[in-house]
Amino acid sequence: MNTNIYKKYIAVFLICFITMVHLPQQIQAEEKLTINADAAILVEVDSGKILFKHNANKALGIASMTKMMTEYLVLEAVETGKVKWDQTYTVSDKVYALANAPGLSNVPLHADEQYTVKELYEAMVIKSANGASIALAEVVAGSEGEFVKMMNQKAKELELEHYQFVNSTGLSNYDMLGMHPEGTDVNAENLMSAKDTAALAYHLINDFPEVLETASLSTKDFRKGTNEELIMKNTNAMLPGRTFEYKGADGLKTGTTPFAGSTFTGTAKRNGVRYISVIMDSKDALDNPSSAERFIQTAELFDYGFHNFSNVEFxxxxxxxxxxxxxxxxxxxxxxxxxxxxxxxxxxxxxxxxxxxxxxxxxxxxxxxxxxxxxxxxxxxxxxxxxxxxxxxxxxxxxxxxxxxxxxxxxxxxxxxxxxxxxxxxxxxxxxxxxxx
Structure with a gap:
């Protein structure tokens, strides 16, 4: 056999062998449903039925999906009258430092400036603003450390099982410039299982459905008409007009840190049927961390729900x-x-x-x-x-x-x-x- 041809056969064989060995084994638990993430879940909201799950009970990093608990406690405080939407907050030194720290998702908050609870809430929900989240924690509990205690207590009340809250934002504590909440460790991380993350989202949109009025906004002007005016673009790329627009998508929360990877809790509603999905640490076909894949795989989960299930009359x-x-x-x-x-x-x-x-x-x-x-x-x-x-x-x-x-x-x-x-x-x-x- 010609030596060059022989070498080509060997090369083709090696490529095929390496591909089979090293490419990730993706999850194909249901027909036409392929998910490549550390954990995932799909829930039908009306019944609470879990239609798909993978590694759903393991506590993993949740990054800014943490803010769903902060949202819950803020909305609860407003409902009980403890906090008012037009109530003002004066920026603390800690919030100023973290709201203006390079590399963190934020809207800039000015030192000694006053912001309403509503402005801070919208910045947190839409832009995933970390400084605004801490500011709201201080409004509700007096300090972020006390707020963290409330977060863990609420998780217990909601009967979550696998969770750990160490700050109000989802940042890694070591990224908080030495200002992580009192009573928590500098190396601690926010953790939840995919099932508990979906359960938190379930309680959030059932107890406070108004959260979707804000979470569904693709963009929103921050402090319009002032010298701080800026356009906040929602971190959820499945909303109308965004890169991964999906019919019926109207929430809920993204998250990204080196520890947690790219995460996303999504929700979509069509013809009266709503689903909640969670993707934790999404990866592409080569097993590399991928921000885009969390939306692509969420769409696969939603498609599975909307296309394979129907309301059957008897x-x-x-x-x-x-x-x-x-x-x-x-x-x-x-x-x-x-x-x-x-x-x-x-x-x-x-x-x-x-x-x-x-x-x-x-x-x-x-x-x-x-x-x-x-x-x-x-x-x-x-x-x-x-x-x-x-x-x-x-x-x-x-x-x-x-x-x-x-x-x-x-x-x-x-x-x-x-x-x-x-x-x-x-x-x-x-x-x-x-x-x-």
């Missing part, structure tokens, strides 16, 4: 095909009564799983006699029982579900009067002799 026909849906009635002028529902029974499941859904009609036993008949009289519209449906696939939940099945009430479609004593007696006699002969 009726009595799904319990028993072509049945008349009647129940026998004892001692009534009619021998049976039709039953109906006042609304559709709907469950969001994988579309192809409809035929396997567990559907059950349950009649209230207190309304039945020993023979399984309803006892007259029956009033039209009287609740007779329940129609329930349960997803054939078992899922974990972001919060403890009160009920994993969907249900609707079943009613009597008409009234059935109780037959008079003479007729009931005659029927009883007839039934007696009928049983003999």
């Amino acid at each position: 009726t009595f026909d799904d319990v028993e095909k072509k049945a008349k849906h009647t129940i026998p009635v004892a001692d009534g002028k009619e021998e049976k009564v039709e039953i109906k529902t006042k609304e559709h029974l709907s469950l969001r499941i994988k579309t192809e799983n409809k035929s396997n859904a567990k559907l059950e009609l349950t009649i209230d036993e207190s309304k039945l006699n020993e023979d399984g008949e309803l006892q007259a009289p029956i009033e039209e519209g009287e609740k007779i029982g329940e129609l329930t449906v349960e997803d054939p696939k078992k899922y974990d939940y972001i919060i403890k579900p009160t009920d994993t099945e969907q249900k609707i009430d079943v009613y009597a479609a008409a009234s059935v009067e109780k037959e008079n004593w003479f007729v009931r007696s005659a029927k009883a006699i007839g039934d007696f002799f009928g049983s003999i002969f």
